[in-house]
Amino acid sequence: MATALVATFAAAPVNAATSPDGGEADCPSSLSVDAISRGVNAIECNLVGAEIRVDGLGLYVPEPGTGVSMEAIGELEAIHSEVSTSPDGVLSVEGDGPDVLRLAVNSAFVDSSLEDSHVSAQTDTREPDYSRCLENSATVNANWFIGYVEYELNTTENLPPGLSPAAWEALALESAETWSNGHNSCGLNYTQFDLNLFRLLNTTSNSNINADTSCGTNDGRSIVDFGPLDGTWLGWTCTWTNWVPGRPSYTIVDADVRIDSTRSNWTTSPNSSGCSGDYDIQALMTHEFGHFIGFGHVSEWGGADLTMSPELTPCDGSARLLGLGDLAVLSETY
Template identity: 30%
Template sequence: MKFARLTTVLAAFTLAVSTLPVGGAAAVTNPCRLPEGVLHSTALAARSAVACGAVGRLIDAGDGVALTVPQPGDSVTMDLLYPSGARTYSLTTDEQGRVSTGSAPAKHEPDNQFPDLAGQPGACDRDTYALRDYKWHSPWLFRTTWGTKLATNRQSDFDAAVRRSLANMTQGRNTCGMRGRNGASGALLGHTARQGNFVYVDGATTCGDRDHHSVIDEGDLPGGSFEATLAWTCTWSETRHGRTRAVEADIRMNSADYNWTYDPVNDPKCKPELPPDKDRWRYDVESVLTHEMGHVYGLVNLSADEDLNLTMYPGVRRCTGHMRTLGRGDVLGMQALYGLR
């Protein structure tokens, strides 16, 4: 009996030793000898992120902006909205483990100018839209973080603006006389103690790994007054058997660098005047949320001057609610993704 037990132990030990890779533990964790820190996309080339142990590592998605390498078949898209422009960064790991990155700027006006409506087509005159490769195949269900208030001391005001913004996109609210309703759906489920999945690593803020929660919150975003982003959106998607679907999305509103309002037309503190006055430059919560939810559902930023009045154009005019109602192109884009309902 003792001999049998000894034989079993020796066999297990021999098997364990035989499966160790040449080069020891370092070869297991970094078999492709990738450099430390944030990776450049060329570091992986056509190699598998799984085989190289790069899943979960940070990789430069463009302009020095780092994103976390997702699992095979998964993608993450990060949208940054500035007062007068936007940028988008994406990172995809295909089902073979190969990583691809992408970045795209949107129109950026000089910071000391207001987007000018004069001579530009109205929101109902343009049918422009651009689509992501993902959409939701089930309702987007999310929560707001406890203490997210913006502008007032009442979270109920923020939650009400969130619900209106969601309806703007899913019901296609517009002043163009169009039947705007589409097949997209979603719901605010209540509150959570969780923060949005935005992480601070290597001196920068970025989207974290999927955490199976969708959250809208407020917080600090990179940059100072008049230079920082107004809002960030991170959307996670997955591709299975050739079909890509969104599975999670978080939005963060910048409460540290900008002032906000729920009623830009009647807010006595809201005056879009020059020179810049941080206390008077207020942005409409509902307008910005509606634009960001456009990204969640799969709409891309527009950049042509002629599209200035559409919701998905990232020129956020101060002290107006112009992005609350969708333009013709915004409505058509949602219907192209989700069908007419």
């Protein structure tokens, strides 16, 4: 079944303020979806730094000309939300799920007969002959302006039992290389990507993702770590963006990934006979690195779907490798 991505926004107080012309700013008494849709100026209403809760998850109103988004995947649900402030202060919030696009597949790496997938983004019916190598749905939230993307990996803190620092580093590197090199399960060979996910160094610093499930503020360091996440969340990615004149969308300037450290049902051998109810760390990391470079959740059909599907199945490592839609959006974006 397709995962519903629905957001509700908790009311937040709005301070009285003055507009640039000296008059009283048009600020609502509380911040809600309706109020934001009618237009709220974060500068005039002193909202920069205020927290907005989305289904219990938190984002902070960013500085003018910047944005912040979160992608979360759990045992029971997945969610996407983003908050941006235009250069002139207008606040925008999106939280009811991303628009799923149907990509025209690049004929350089796949036969043109596969350009029209036999599944639709408007239905959750899984056809008997479904294949992740035919599914071409994709979502792009933002992208890095440069293809050389550096991240820091915390290899020492909060690792789950049985996962050594060396093993954690190896699987994180392999997950990053999957996107850098277009590794896929469909036998497609296409290497013209202007993308290099590069591990800058090992660190003992923590990602800027809080245990109460909120994205912090941009600190200019992209960190990947294990750490506590509330509830049944498996992994979180927060991305921070800047508005760049002349570009059609916000550009990623920082991104953090956190994998939940409070659970013990992780595995690095999803296909082993001993796997029962455990989630594959490498499959999740490959999914989260997709968010890290700007891609959102796509259609969910109830099985070995695309890497960017909003559902992970226990003892299923298929998301370690890209499917057609994952590869197509990579080639379109980078």
